[in-house]
Amino acid sequence: MTGRRGFDDSFMRVINAAATQHLRETVFQRMKLPDLSKLVGPSFNISGFTDLKRSFPVADLIGKGIPPILSAAEYGPGKLGVPDLFSDSASIRMMQASALNSVTRNLLKLDMSIVPVIDTAALLSKDLLTLRIPKIELPDIGGILEELAKRWPHNWPDDPPDFALAKQIVEEEGIPIVYIPRGEIVSELVAEPDRAGRVAVLVARTPEILDDCAEALDEPLGDEVVALRPLIRRAIRALRENHFEAAQALCISICDTLITAHIDGKHNKAKSVCVVKNLDAAFSANQLRYVLGVGPVVNLLTEWSPKSPKPRPEALSRHVTIHQAHPEHFTRDNAIIAVMVATSLMLALNERYSWG
Numbered sequence: 373m374t375g376r377r378g379f380d381d382s383f384m385r386v387i388n389a390a391a392t393q394h395l396r397e398t399v400f401q402r403m404k405l406p407d408l409s410k411l412v413g414p415s416f417n418i419s420g421f422t423d424l425k426r427s428f429p430v431a432d433l434i435g436k437g438i439p440p441i442l443s444a445a446e447y448g449p450g451k452l453g454v455p456d457l458f459s460d461s462a463s464i465r466m467m468q469a470s471a472l473n474s475v476t477r478n479l480l481k482l483d484m485s486i487v488p489v490i491d492t493a494a495l496l497s498k499d500l501l502t503l504r505i506p507k508i509e510l511p512d513i514g515g516i517l518e519e520l521a522k523r524w525p526h527n528w529p530d531d532p533p534d535f536a537l538a539k540q541i542v543e544e545e546g547i548p549i550v551y552i553p554r555g556e557i558v559s560e561l562v563a564e565p566d567r568a569g570r571v572a573v574l575v576a577r578t579p580e581i582l583d584d585c586a587e588a589l590d591e592p593l594g595d596e597v598v599a600l601r602p603l604i605r606r607a608i609r610a611l612r613e614n615h616f617e618a619a620q621a622l623c624i625s626i627c628d629t630l631i632t633a634h635i636d637g638k639h640n641k642a643k644s645v646c647v648v649k650n651l652d653a654a655f656s657a658n659q660l661r662y663v664l665g666v667g668p669v670v671n672l673l674t675e676w677s678p679k680s681p682k683p684r685p686e687a688l689s690r691h692v693t694i695h696q697a698h699p700e701h702f703t704r705d706n707a708i709i710a711v712m713v714a715t716s717l718m719l720a721l722n723e724r725y726s727w728g
């Protein structure tokens with residue numbers, strides 16, 4: 373059901389969305405490089421570029437976007453003319469405009485101090501005739517990426533939904549996609565063009581989703597929520613046995629208890645609290661799973677009255693289930709969603725309490 377997440381393009385786009393401003397405001401401001409075009413001339417000594425690529429591994433980190441100022445250095449002294457290496461100060465501007473903008477914009481959001489401190493005094497000699505590139509000790513980038521990967525929902529596939537679609541599915545459509553179900557089913561849900569298609573997937577994959585919920589509930593739970601675990605398990609068993617009305621009613625009661633006790637006793641305020649806001653900020657704060665985990669509460673707390681000119685909501689509604697029970701609302705569709713919402717909500721609250 374879960375596994376180590378690969379660093380695919382979608383993942384790296386989000387990491388990249390957390391990476392540029394910090395380096396721009398630290399490393400390159402600290403370096404304060406001069407106009408290197410002034411250094412071009414017959415007396416310029418390029419001996420400091422021997423094996424530059426190994427002593428300055430930032431070039432590897434930046435990748436294809438690196439300008440000639442660094443990528444050409446691997447050729448070593450005597451193999452590349454100085455005018456080709458530093459034709460003018462445009463190289464520095466290009467490094468700032470392309471390499472930095474493509475790699476580092478949002479590390480500031482992650483509040484992670486991974487940028488090495490550079491001794492600017494040792495970078496250039498006093499006469500500015502000999503450029504010396506010091507060895508820069510970089511942090512364990514692989515370890516940092518592994519840590520960032522842990523911030524993703526563990527049940528998401530290698531090609532995850534973008535944040536806008538994730539918000540739509542959990543908040544507007546009321547369908548949980550965090551903690552459960554398995555990544556394969558998340559991919560199927562994301563591939564559908566609308567809520568109707570996603571609900572059809574849920575009904576078709578109900579046995580697997582119930583397995584996922586049961587497995588997720590085996591995780592250690594804190595004292596704050598653990599007392600309700602047996603009730604969700606009974607709801608899962610009821611739905612397996614095709615008692616979908618009972619499963620729906622029980623899970624809505626569980627959700628109502630969790631919301632009142634752990635979010636807010638006033639449903640309007642609880643609904644407002646659970647609105648999915650800035651998912652980039654949630655990822656940065658390692659709260660992405662929690663924010664998306666409670667997101668379905670917004671749709672769940674949709675109110676309705678028989679006096680309303682609007683038709684009875686088809687989507688799962690706590691208000692309709694408890695106060696305006698009707699056979700048209702107690703459906704297999706709503707029953708599987710109710711089990712999923714109860715499971716996801718319990719696990720999200722459990723994670724919140726683990727923050728300390």
